[in-house]
Amino acid sequence: MTTIRVVGTGLLGTSIGMALSRRGHRVLLEDTSPTTLALARDLGAGEIHRDSEQPHLVVVATPPDVTAQVVARELQSWPEAIVTDVASVKQSVLDQLRLAADAASLTRYVGSHPMAGRERSGAVGAQDDLFEGRTWVLVPHESTLPAATALVRELGMATGASVVEMPAAEHDLAVAAVSHLPQVAASLVAARLRDLPDGAVALAGPGVRDVTRIAASDPLLWTQILSGNAVAITPLLGALSQDLANIQQALEALQPNGSEPGARGVLAQAIAQGQQGQARLPGKHGAAAATFASLVVVVPDEPGELGRLFTEMGKADVNLEDVRIEHAEGRPVGLAEVWVLPSALERLQEALSANGWSVHI
Known part of the structure; x- marks a missing residue:
């Protein structure tokens, strides 16, 4: 895997290009939008593919409603390349490809899906570490060449992801429950906020923020995703x-x-x-879920204060497992809720209190 062609320079395509370029791979970029393509290049995702250089691997990162069409075109254009896509639905893409591509070309196709994303879409939201520690699902079909699966596995690992393998239908059922249903639920809950008085919205705390975080996602993209996985998500919604x-x-x-x-x-x-x-x-690093204890620290809303809190936690030899920041309404402070191992809670409270922090269990 030395030369990778990335078709589609949105959030995922640009992030893949950035991650691979950072590790020394040669990435060739393609997009229907010249502006988006140039932005991805300027962000360090790779170089614009201007000639007929044969790639070893093609990654299709286009919207789900055109993924199968683009994969079929790439299989035909690059007869020696392995082709994968990163669409979040797999069975419908495979079904369309069986109609659009010949059997010989399909042996070079491996569906895949990196379980990573952000509420912010497009190349401007791309990150070269977007896939670090995330799961990358490989979805080979019955005629996929083993060498093709191995190459796409190498792709996922090169971005820092943890690679697993499952059939297309099983994948779609799984993501319907762990990704698509939560998106619908978050959007519906967030929609209840539209007509609330400003004073009521101002009362929003971490609970509603946690539940509605992903409601900021792109409506067009999610319309395509939900439409493509309608068979799997419909019974869950019922x-x-x-x-x-x-x-x-x-x-x-x-x-x-x-x-x-x-x-x-x-x-x-x-x-x-x-x-x-x-x-x-799953818990930290994909291990079994662990039980953590938390305390709330009042942090002045000033430059460097949050960093000072983390530094003093390190000096107390306490590892930060998770953190959530909430701003206190009408006050120039933030409330940092930090999670640590239960055995470290008392030691951390004593250390922070001794250094002047306002701490609450």
Whole structure:
């Protein structure tokens, strides 16, 4: 894998080019937009592919609704190259390719999907470390050459990703649950904020920010993604709709001052099942989830103060597992909630308090 052609210089394509260029690979860029193409080049994603130089690997990073068409074209244009795509749906792309490309060319195709992204789209949102520590899914089909799968595996590893392999249909079911359904839920919750009075929105804390973070995603892109994976996500939405209906029914039975038997049990069960699901999420570096303790530190909203907090945590020999920043309404301070191992909590509290920090368990 010495020369890689990247078709599509949006967020993923540009980030892939930046990651590979940083590691010394030669990246040739292509995009239908000259402006976007030039921006990706200027950001260090590679050089513009201006001649007929044969690439070893082609990465198609175009919108999902044209992915199959572009992959078929690239397979025909570069008869010695392995071709992959990074679309977030795989079965529909493969089905379209079986109609658009000949059987011999399909042996050089390997679907793939890096499980990474940002709310900020386009080349301007690209990062050369976007895939570090993330999962990159390989989706070979029944006639894919082993050498093709090996080359795309090398691609994923070269960006710093952890590579796994699964069939297309299994992949689409999985991402429907862990990516596509959360996007719909986040967007629907965030939409409830549109017509709230300013004073009500000002009360937003970390809970609503966590739930709605991905609601800032690109509507056009997500329309294509959801349309492409409609078969997998539809039953999940049906089950979610039924759960919401059950909660609504229970709440209606409890107002005003209602005491319908079993209604409170429906609410408790919904929250408990959510706890069980959340506990299954992988922990740090993909390991089993660990239990952390947290404390809140009041941080002045001034340059260098957050860095000073982290430095003093290091001096106390306490490893930061996670952090969340919330700004206090109407006050020139921020609230930094830091997560650490439970065994380090008391030591950290004492060290920070001794250095003048306002600390709250």
